[in-house]
Each structure stands twice: as structure tokens, then as C-alpha cells.
Amino acid sequence: MERLLPADPSVIGGYRLAGRLGAGGMGVVYLARSPHGAWCALKVIRAEYADDPGFRARFRREAELAARLTGRWTVPVLGADAEAREPWLATAYVPGPSLAEAVALHGPWPEAQVRGLGSALAEALDGVHTAGLVHRDVKPANVLLAVDGPRLIDFGIARAVGATALTTDGSVVGSPGYLSPEQARGRTVGPSSDVFSLGCVLARTATGRPPFGTGGAAAVLYRTVHKEPDLDGLPEGLDGIVRRCLAKQPESRPGPRELVDVFGEFAPERWLPEGLPALVAARAARVLDLPVPEPTMLSGPAPADPADAPPSPTRRRLLVAGAALGVSAAGGAGAWWRWGRGTASPSDGSTRRTRQVIALLGSPDDAFHQNQVRGARLAVEQHNKDAGRTVDLVLRTADDRGTAAGAAAAAARLAADPAVSVVIATGGNTTAPATLPPCTEARLTVLITRADTEELNSANTTTGLVLRITRTTGPPAVLRYLNRAVRPARTVIVNDLATATASLSAVRITTTYGKLDSKTVVEDVAADADFTAVARRIAVRPEDAVLFAGVRPDRAAACARALRDAGHRGVRVAGEHVLAAPFLAVGEDWRVGAGYTDAGADPRTRAFAAAFRARHGQPPGPWAAEAYDAVRFAAQGLTALGDDERSTLRAVLLRHPWQGITRRVGFDSVGQFFQVQEDTGEFLYRVTDGTARFVTRSDDIDAKT
Incomplete structure (x- = not known):
């Protein structure tokens, strides 16, 4: 927990703030005292995210549904205000570490304790689904450990603020490694998606490793959709049920009630592995012994003259900064606190x-x-x-x-x-x-x-x-060029593992998300390998199109040279990062998509x-x-x-x-990512005589391009 900042308010909705539990792009989570003296976690959403009326409607609905949850493994909602300038939600506070922290500090759990954890979380999900919610972000960080059992947190609101949805441009803003395949593909998710995520959580707890590996988001999501989970070291008694949870098809997964039956009733005695009860107790004691928080800003009757009013939190922060710089709040400083706007x-x-x-x-x-x-x-x-x-x-x-x-x-x-x-x-x-x-x-x-x-x-x-x-969408100009102008029967995606994360962005867009109309084949090229063998395989079908998915100009040049020497005659395309001297010298007639225009052409x-x-x-x-x-x-x-x-x-x-x-x-009102639409500023170039020459804008590409 961190101290309150000078800009933080003292009270929100009658809840007295004591400290910061965490902060992110969407807002801040405070530790607070309720009007009745109970400790609670109070999540405040930043005002700019609430400007969209649709957001407030979603927030209100999710808060109302979450308030219906009465299960013992979810935290009760104590209060909420969707109409506040900065909407907020207060839930009971669980003074214990997260499951993510516990596994990191103490390692994998024994089978008996994993079963108890699975039973409690499955029961929690059953209550969430019965209330009409899909959690959508079940992960170790959202499971808190208390003396009497685990608690599943952050239900509902994650959905309301768009924090776990797959955006329409293919960018994931949730938790790769715990998302279901359908969630990773951007499809509609239901209760079975939470079961998949629970399977990931149980696998991580039992083995100490995420079942779909680590690395960049693109790589993890690709493995989630296309590869089998890594469950080495999973106890034999858990292997079958966890594998069922991790089935690629939602209908093949068990329901929460079946999971409770398989895992058995939760037993509170010794449910935590050795060493963790002491950690949980220490965390609880540290928070519960805190005094009633004092105000962080002046309070009292409203002054008659606005000039005598205490400064707003933002102004107070600036006045403090001004004092540190030797600037007075009066006299020569003038309107300094208004961000220097003369x-x-x-x-x-x-x-x-x-x-x-x-x-x-x-x-x-x-x-x-x-x-x-x-x-x-x-x-x-x-x-x-x-x-x-x-x-x-x-x-x-x-x-x-x-x-x-x-x-x-x-x-x-x-x-x-x-x-x-x-x-x-x-x-x-x-x-x-x-x-x-x-x-x-x-x-x-x-x-x-x-x-x-x-x-x-x-x-x-x-x-x-x-x-x-961004690169998450692949190179849109060349994708449109292939779909609208070339229309090949097959496109070979050259996955350059020398830049694996960047390459997988294009691989995911063309395969997982199917942005190419043609059949696709992926050819992996090791970081220390040349492209000769791959080029020879590609040249067997010389009319196939080729998309180079890497970003290094020297590697793109090596690929272009190998394809030329192998006799490949089909269309070859790449993204803007290859546009440098090594590639331009050998990339004759390649088409390249870029995010900048040639303003003169x-x-x-x-x-x-x-x-x-x-x-x-x-x-x-x-x-x-x-x-x-x-x-x-x-x-x-x-x-x-x-x-x-x-x-x-x-x-x-x-x-x-x-x-x-x-x-x-233009930006999505919830996810706030750049919206992919017509005239999104992608441009097609053609390499001619060692120079990239402007062809057209992406949205103007047609069969004559």
C-alpha cells in the first residue's frame, strides 16, 4: 500500500481514504473506511473514461449485478455511484496477498491445496454466472487469499471499463495467458470462457508456470489459440480435469458445478500450503491495525468568498510544486497554477x-x-x-x-x-x-x-x-493489396524468429484473425538461419504470394535475395520497418505498407x-x-x-x-484504441530501382492497383 498523494481527495461518497492499493490507466484503487468503520477497497474510474454515456450505463448495470453476489468466495459490494464525475465502486477489503504473489514467493502448491482452491473458485464462478455476469479476467492477481479461503475480485467492472475485451483492431487489453481462445479471437464469450481461465489459474498454481508460456502478448495468444498447454509437472490427479478446462472448444469444458463435484467440498482447515498462513496473517495485521485516516485536505464550513476557499486537489499539488521552485501563490506568480497559460x-x-x-x-x-x-x-x-x-x-x-x-x-x-x-x-x-x-x-x-x-x-x-x-493489425495496406488486387490462391507468411514478437503480430492477424482471403501457410525461419531452404520450398509453387512478417531490413533483404535466387515469381509484400538501404538494394518490385504518405505524390x-x-x-x-x-x-x-x-x-x-x-x-469510446476504418492512414509503396515509390492510399486499393 502507498500513501495518499497530495492530489487525492480525503473522502469519496462518505468513505474516508487511507492509502492507495494500486493505480492504472483506468483509475485508482484506494484503501478506505466505510461510514460504518469497515475497511474496504474503493475503485475510482477516471473522469475521462466516464464521458461516454454508454460507459456509465454499462458501469451502472455491472455494479447492480455485482451487488447481487452473495457467495462466500466473492467480495460484497458496499456502495457505488455511476453518476459521480469519477464513478466509483466500494467492496469489502480482503487483507491478504494475491495468489500471484503467493505462488511467486512460495512456489507451486500441493495437489490437495489446489483442489481446495479449485472448489472455492468454481463455486464463486457459479455464483457470478447465476447473477448474469461473466468475469472475463480470472487470473492469479484477481484471487486474494484470506485465512478462511480465497476471494475472487474484480468481477463485472473489468467488463464495464473494457479492460478485458479484445478490441476490434485485434489488440488485447486484458491478460494474455489467461484468456480463452474465443476471447483471444475477439469472439463473444460466455461462462465457459471463465472456466478456461480457471484452468489456467489452477495449472499455474500447481506447476508454477503459465500453461501457454511467457513472452510477448502476440506469442502467448497465438499459443493459446493454436498450441496445447504445457502441463508438465501437473499432479496426475489434476491432469484430466485441468485439460478439460483448457479445451479449445467452449462446449467441451465442464461447468462450475461439475468442477465443485470433482474437486470436492472446500475444507477451511489447512487449505493454504505451508508458509502461507503466516504471510496472510501478517498482511491482515498490518492493515487492520491502521488508525482511522486523517483528512488530506482542509475541511470545514464553505467560505463566503471563493477566493478564501481551500485550493482544489490539482491546484494544491501545483502550489506545493510552486513552493518547491520558490514561486509564491500570490503576487508575481499570477496565474502560474493554471498550467502556465498566459x-x-x-x-x-x-x-x-x-x-x-x-x-x-x-x-x-x-x-x-x-x-x-x-x-x-x-x-x-x-x-x-x-x-x-x-x-x-x-x-x-x-x-x-x-x-x-x-x-x-x-x-x-x-x-x-x-x-x-x-x-x-x-x-x-x-x-x-x-x-x-x-x-x-x-x-x-x-x-x-x-x-x-x-x-x-x-x-x-x-x-x-x-x-x-499499430503493428497489431499487421500491415493493412499490403493485406488489402493481396485481397483486392492480387487475390492469390495461397499466401506464405515468412515468420522471422529473429524478431519473434514483432513477426507474430502479422502471423496472428493473417491466421488467427483471418485477415487474408487466401489460404495461408506459415514458414518459420530460425533467428540464426538463412532463408535458402524456405525460399526453395516456396518456389515449388512460384505463383504463391509471400508476406515477410519480420521487421529487420537486413533479414528482409536476405529473404528477398533467397526468393529471387530460387525463382519465385509471385507477389512479395512487407511492412514499413524493412524500408532501409539493405532491403531497398535487393527488394525490386516488392510492395510495402507504411504509416506515412509521400506528400508530394x-x-x-x-x-x-x-x-x-x-x-x-x-x-x-x-x-x-x-x-x-x-x-x-x-x-x-x-x-x-x-x-x-x-x-x-x-x-x-x-x-x-x-x-x-x-x-x-478516431478512437473507440471504451478501449480508446485507434479505430480501424476507411481512410486510416495506411499507404502502399513499390520498390523500384532501389527506391520506395508511392502507389496509393490503402482505402484506394482496387483490382487495378
């Missing part, structure tokens, strides 16, 4: 304007960053020429040194600067994810233009918005290209137009923001889709 109020009656700083974070040594700086500068200058504007934009640049550590440090400096309103992260998959933790802590919005790693698919950030399709960006040349004396390079759009997207959000604090900008940007010159930007 206000221009000319006496001639013209429009009142606020000043908003946009920081571009990237490396000066990165040519793509320099392209983005130029595109962003043009957007800022054009915006500031509008006489009717209510916001003046200021562009700043920050150096991330091209490393994750440099990006994290630079982001922390920007997050600590109240004058910065939004950060645009221009770097790739190494640096962009590192900007999120410090900005999430400060509630500073980060717009990501170029990176496409799976790490960015998670909704567990309150600040990041990815302004493009794209008919829809010609006006931008002309303005760019006039301003900078050269044509726009890759990602310049995308950065131009990022600034304009941020500007419309900052304009709508008005005098609100910067922490609410992300919620403003999420509310309405926006059309730029490169793509339509």
Missing part, C-alpha cells in the same frame, strides 16, 4: 487568446524527427495566422537522444513544466513507449505519430493517444506539399505530413479545452473523430 487580452477589443505550448520530443539526429519538426512548425505558423483563433500555439522541441532512457528523462522534464500543454512523441518503438510513464503521472497528454509497437495498444495510460494503426496532400516547399525550400519527407496533422489535431482539442487544465485534454480529444490530410483520427 492570457492575451488586447485593449482593442480583439479576440482573447490563451497561450498553449506544444512540445515535439525526438532526436535531432533522426531524419524522421527533423521532417516532423518542419511539418509541425508549418502547422503552428498557419494556425497563428488565423485572426479568429482563441489559442496561440508555441512550438518547442526536446531531445530524447534516441534512447529509451533519454526519452523518459526528457518526458519527465516536460511533465514537470506547467507551461507545456501537450507532447508529440516523434520517435519509434524504442523511445515512444518510454515517454508515457512520467507523462501519465503528470496527466500530460502524449500524441504518438510514428511508433507502432504492441506496447502502445494497452489502455493502461491516461495520457497516450496513438495517431496511427499523394493527391490529397498536394496543397500541404506546396506550402511546405514554400516555407522550407524542400519537399516534405516521411512523417512530415503526419506531424502537421498531429499539431492540428492537438490545436482543435486545445481550442475546445478553454480554461480547463491540461489533464483533461485527452478526454476532449477522445470525444469526436477528426479528419486530417493524412488520415481520419
Whole structure:
């Protein structure tokens, strides 16, 4: 448990907060005292997630259903408010470790204790399903251990906030390794999905290993759907029933009541393995001995003059920071606490304007960053020429040194600067994810233009918005090219294990999710192997299409060379990461999908290209137009923001889709991932004479392409 932050409230719905039990992208879980003195876990959902009326309706329904649960192995709901600015739910507090922590600290459990655990959790699931709920996130971290038995937590609300659903773009925001195959495929799930997850939990508890291995989410999900579980070391008495729980087909799995019959009635005596009762008792004593929490903010009668009112939690936090910097809350500081928004109020009656700083974070040594700086500068200058504007934009640049550590440090400096309103992260998959933790802590919005790693698919950030399709969906432009223009009888997916996690993203999209209309075959190539043998097998059917699923240009070049030498004549495609000198030298006639346009060749960006040349004396390079759009997207959000604090900008940007010159930007209202739709900013290139030449936009691909 952590101490309350200065920005945390003292009381929510009559519950006095004592500390933080955890925090994530969706909100914070507090330890609190109920009005009657009982300890409880109070989950608060951030306001920006509650802007969608549909969310509140789901939250309300799930809270009402969860309140019906009266089983002994689930925690009772003590109170909830779906209409609060930040909706909250309070449940009884279980002062014990999670099953995940217990297995990590003490290792696998004996068969007798696993049976007791299985019986109790199966009984809990039976009650959950009877109440009309599907848990959808049964995992060791959601099982708490008490002296008298386990408790299943986080039912219902996980579904309400979209934390365990498979998003429509193929990105998983739940718990890979415990999701059922149907959940991993994005299909409708029912009670049998929870049984599969329970089987994973029991296997992990009995063997100490997750049954579908570890690694990246794509790899784990692929094994969940296509491979058999690893149950080596599972006691013989558990093997049969756990395997039935882990059946690929939902109808082949047992129901919770059958599981209770198989495992037997739960016996509270010695249900925990040796060593764990002491841990559970120590945790309980540490929490139950806490004093009644004191207020974290001033309380008392409301002052008559608003100027005498105690500062809001956000303002109080800033005043504390200001004191640390030697800034007074009065006098020269002025409106410093309003995130540095200087206000221009000319006496001639013209429009009142606020000043908003946009920081571009990237490396000066990165040519793509320099392209983005130029595109962003043009957007800022054009915006500031509008006489009717209510916001003046200021562009700043920050150096991330091209490393994750440099990006994290630079982001922390920007997050600590109240004058910065939004950060645009221009770097790739190494640096962009590192900007999120410090900005999430400060509630500073980060717009990501170029990176496409799976790490960015998670909704567990309150600040990041990815302004493009990520690698989770595969390379959409080449998938559309194969489906609409080529229509091969068969496509061979070359799975380069030198970049296994990245490659599996494309493998999963083309196989598990069936995004290719043709028959597909996967050819694995070991990290230390060349492509000669694979190319020879492929060349036996020379008209087959080939999709290179790796991301290293040198490996793509080796694959292209091997296919050429083997006599393959079919269409060959890849994603944008291969576009570098080694591949371009040998990748003649390959089609490549990319997330950036050639603004000079794209008919829809010609006006931008002309303005760019006039301003900078050269044509726009890759990602310049995308950065131009990022600034304009941020500007419309900052304009709508008005005098609100910067922490609410992300919620403003999420509310309405926006059309730029490169793509339509829109986000799912619950999962908050970039929505895959028409005009999503994917572009097709063809390698000719050592150069990648623009062909068309993804949504314009047809049989004539």
C-alpha cells in the first residue's frame, strides 16, 4: 500500500481514504473506511473514461449485478455511484496477498491445496454466472487469499471499463495467458470462457508456470489459440480435469458445478500450503491495525468568498510544486497554477487568446524527427495566422537522444513544466513507449505519430493517444493489396524468429484473425538461419504470394535475395520497418505498407506539399505530413479545452473523430484504441530501382492497383 498523494481527495461518497492499493490507466484503487468503520477497497474510474454515456450505463448495470453476489468466495459490494464525475465502486477489503504473489514467493502448491482452491473458485464462478455476469479476467492477481479461503475480485467492472475485451483492431487489453481462445479471437464469450481461465489459474498454481508460456502478448495468444498447454509437472490427479478446462472448444469444458463435484467440498482447515498462513496473517495485521485516516485536505464550513476557499486537489499539488521552485501563490506568480497559460487580452477589443505550448520530443539526429519538426512548425505558423483563433500555439522541441532512457528523462522534464500543454512523441518503438510513464503521472497528454509497437495498444495510460494503426493489425495496406488486387490462391507468411514478437503480430492477424482471403501457410525461419531452404520450398509453387512478417531490413533483404535466387515469381509484400538501404538494394518490385504518405505524390496532400516547399525550400519527407496533422489535431482539442487544465485534454480529444490530410483520427469510446476504418492512414509503396515509390492510399486499393 502507498500513501495518499497530495492530489487525492480525503473522502469519496462518505468513505474516508487511507492509502492507495494500486493505480492504472483506468483509475485508482484506494484503501478506505466505510461510514460504518469497515475497511474496504474503493475503485475510482477516471473522469475521462466516464464521458461516454454508454460507459456509465454499462458501469451502472455491472455494479447492480455485482451487488447481487452473495457467495462466500466473492467480495460484497458496499456502495457505488455511476453518476459521480469519477464513478466509483466500494467492496469489502480482503487483507491478504494475491495468489500471484503467493505462488511467486512460495512456489507451486500441493495437489490437495489446489483442489481446495479449485472448489472455492468454481463455486464463486457459479455464483457470478447465476447473477448474469461473466468475469472475463480470472487470473492469479484477481484471487486474494484470506485465512478462511480465497476471494475472487474484480468481477463485472473489468467488463464495464473494457479492460478485458479484445478490441476490434485485434489488440488485447486484458491478460494474455489467461484468456480463452474465443476471447483471444475477439469472439463473444460466455461462462465457459471463465472456466478456461480457471484452468489456467489452477495449472499455474500447481506447476508454477503459465500453461501457454511467457513472452510477448502476440506469442502467448497465438499459443493459446493454436498450441496445447504445457502441463508438465501437473499432479496426475489434476491432469484430466485441468485439460478439460483448457479445451479449445467452449462446449467441451465442464461447468462450475461439475468442477465443485470433482474437486470436492472446500475444507477451511489447512487449505493454504505451508508458509502461507503466516504471510496472510501478517498482511491482515498490518492493515487492520491502521488508525482511522486523517483528512488530506482542509475541511470545514464553505467560505463566503471563493477566493478564501481551500485550493482544489490539482491546484494544491501545483502550489506545493510552486513552493518547491520558490514561486509564491500570490503576487508575481499570477496565474502560474493554471498550467502556465498566459492570457492575451488586447485593449482593442480583439479576440482573447490563451497561450498553449506544444512540445515535439525526438532526436535531432533522426531524419524522421527533423521532417516532423518542419511539418509541425508549418502547422503552428498557419494556425497563428488565423485572426479568429482563441489559442496561440508555441512550438518547442526536446531531445530524447534516441534512447529509451533519454526519452523518459526528457518526458519527465516536460511533465514537470506547467507551461507545456501537450507532447508529440516523434520517435519509434524504442523511445515512444518510454515517454508515457512520467507523462501519465503528470496527466500530460502524449500524441504518438510514428511508433507502432504492441506496447502502445494497452489502455493502461491516461495520457497516450496513438495517431496511427499499430503493428497489431499487421500491415493493412499490403493485406488489402493481396485481397483486392492480387487475390492469390495461397499466401506464405515468412515468420522471422529473429524478431519473434514483432513477426507474430502479422502471423496472428493473417491466421488467427483471418485477415487474408487466401489460404495461408506459415514458414518459420530460425533467428540464426538463412532463408535458402524456405525460399526453395516456396518456389515449388512460384505463383504463391509471400508476406515477410519480420521487421529487420537486413533479414528482409536476405529473404528477398533467397526468393529471387530460387525463382519465385509471385507477389512479395512487407511492412514499413524493412524500408532501409539493405532491403531497398535487393527488394525490386516488392510492395510495402507504411504509416506515412509521400506528400508530394499523394493527391490529397498536394496543397500541404506546396506550402511546405514554400516555407522550407524542400519537399516534405516521411512523417512530415503526419506531424502537421498531429499539431492540428492537438490545436482543435486545445481550442475546445478553454480554461480547463491540461489533464483533461485527452478526454476532449477522445470525444469526436477528426479528419486530417493524412488520415481520419478516431478512437473507440471504451478501449480508446485507434479505430480501424476507411481512410486510416495506411499507404502502399513499390520498390523500384532501389527506391520506395508511392502507389496509393490503402482505402484506394482496387483490382487495378
